[in-house]
Amino acid sequence: MRAQIASEPASASRKNEDFAAAVPGGLVVLDGAGSPAGLPSGCSHSVAWYARTLGGLLAGQITDASQTLADALAASIADVSALHSDTCDLANPHSPSAAVAAVRTLGGRLDYLVLSDCTLIADRPGGEPLVLSDNRLDEVHAKLGYPASMPPHGSPDRQAAMLAHVRELGRFRNQPGGFWVASTAPAAAREAFTGSLPLADLAAVALLTDGATRMVDVFGLLTWPETLSLLRERGPDELITETRNIEASDPDCLRWPRSKTSDDATAAHWPLRP
Numbered sequence: 001m002r003a004q005i006a007s008e009p010a011s012a013s014r015k016n017e018d019f020a021a022a023v024p025g026g027l028v029v030l031d032g033a034g035s036p037a038g039l040p041s042g043c044s045h046s047v048a049w050y051a052r053t054l055g056g057l058l059a060g061q062i063t064d065a066s067q068t069l070a071d072a073l074a075a076s077i078a079d080v081s082a083l084h085s086d087t088c089d090l091a092n093p094h095s096p097s098a099a100v101a102a103v104r105t106l107g108g109r110l111d112y113l114v115l116s117d118c119t120l121i122a123d124r125p126g127g128e129p130l131v132l133s134d135n136r137l138d139e140v141h142a143k144l145g146y147p148a149s150m151p152p153h154g155s156p157d158r159q160a161a162m163l164a165h166v167r168e169l170g171r172f173r174n175q176p177g178g179f180w181v182a183s184t185a186p187a188a189a190r191e192a193f194t195g196s197l198p199l200a201d202l203a204a205v206a207l208l209t210d211g212a213t214r215m216v217d218v219f220g221l222l223t224w225p226e227t228l229s230l231l232r233e234r235g236p237d238e239l240i241t242e243t244r245n246i247e248a249s250d251p252d253c254l255r256w257p258r259s260k261t262s263d264d265a266t267a268a269h270w271p272l273r274p
Contacts (some may be wrong), residue, residue, distance in 0.1 A: 003027055006236035007266040010211070015048040018209050018266040019055035026062045026104035027270050029213035030055045030073075031209035033181070034095035039043075045084055054080045069102055073182065074189035080236025081184050087110035090184040095156050097183035099134075100192070103270070108199055108273070115192035116181040119213050122197055123204040125167055125229050131224050133213075133241060134193055136179040140172045153253040153261075157169040162259075174269035204271045206231055211263030214243050214255045219256050221246065236267035 001022065009016035032051030035041045043050075061072035081090055082139040088095070099116030114120050114132050122130040141147070146165055151157040172178030180191035201234050205259035206228065222230070230239050247262045251254075 001025065001268060003268055003270040004235050005268045006230075007242050008240050008264070009207060009258065010262040010264050014264075015046065016264050017047045017051055018211070019051040019263040020207075020266050020268050021059040021078060022060050022268070022270070023063055025106070026059065026102065026270055027205070027207060028055055028059050028062065028099075028100070029103045029118055029180075029207040029209060029266055029268055030058075030098065031099040031116075031211070031264065031266070033098065034096050035038055035166055036159070036162055038159070039094055039166055040092070041094045041096060042089030043084065043095050044088055045096065047096045047098075048079065053083065054098055056102075058100070058102060064104055068194070069104065069111055070189045070192055070194055071138055073102070073115070074186040075194065077184070077186045078188060079239060081186075092175055094166070095184050097173070097181045099209070100182050102204055103207065105272070109196040110199055110202060110205060111194070111196050112205075113192045113194045114186070116179065117210045119208045119209070119210070121206040121224055121228055122202055123206070123232070124201055125203045129224050129228055130197070131263045132193060134180075137181075139177050140169065144168055147257060147259060150259070153257075156268055201273060202272050204228070204232065204269060204273075206270070207264045207268045209264065211265035212236075212239060212243065212267040214248070214258075214263070214265075215239070215246070218258055219246050231267065231269040232271075236269055239267050240265045 003019045003022040019030040030051045032047040034047035057076040101118035101119045102113045104111050119133040174188050180188045
């Protein structure tokens with residue numbers, strides 16, 4: 001396989017909390033998430049540690065054809081939890097977590113898994129791309145009035161409002177009627193969107209964190225077909241470069257309201273045909 005992967009932190013001063021890896025016949029992308037400063041997570045480990053540890057374990061697990069992708073993710077979450085259950089409070093609702101997207105080729109099909117706000121784009125020659133994303137987190141945000149209820153970006157009240165919002169989000173995390181994310185509960189893997197697509201119908205597949213989908217779903221400057229064309233012709237690095245250029249043109253988040261000026265961004269593109 002010849003997959004292209006690009007990943008950048010939101011800024012040079014921050015650790016990248018995304019993770020991506022390619023293994024023979026498979027690809028995984030994770031977007032780590034944690035609590036903002038001032039809200040204890042109960043965990044002594046960083047979000048970056050969680051994302052790369054879970055991602056590394058999952059990349060190994062998906063090569064086992066006897067497991068479904070949901071089985072592989074559940075086992076990986078359990079393994080990560082075992083690594084820090086003696087030192088950290090895994091019952092804390094703000095423990096480090098990650099959105100996950102994974103694919104693998106097996107027996108003439110492409111198996112996929114999407115959990116939380118990563119996005120899969122399947123490139124189907126002669127037709128519109130198939131776009132798969134888990135929008136349950138967005139639905140909870142909307143239920144809580146976010147982002148309309150947030151004070152302006154950079155205002156003194158912004159941090160306090162974000163803390164209150166994230167604290168409230170914790171009540172909905174990995175709960176029926178809320179949203180599901182990889183964290184400390186292996187059962188969350190059973191709530192992922194999973195399925196299979198015939199390989200014969202696909203030219204390529206792309207996996208993106210939400211920091212790499214902004215050109216479509218935040219800025220409205222690209223369509224999904226145009227995103228696939230950019231990935232195919234110029235590569236994932238260029239998608240992230242264009243995203244950063246637009247973010248830099250609106251540093252105060254006025255033209256395009258968003259929670260962060262920039263976000264960690266990861267894009268992986270895997271051509272499935274010679």
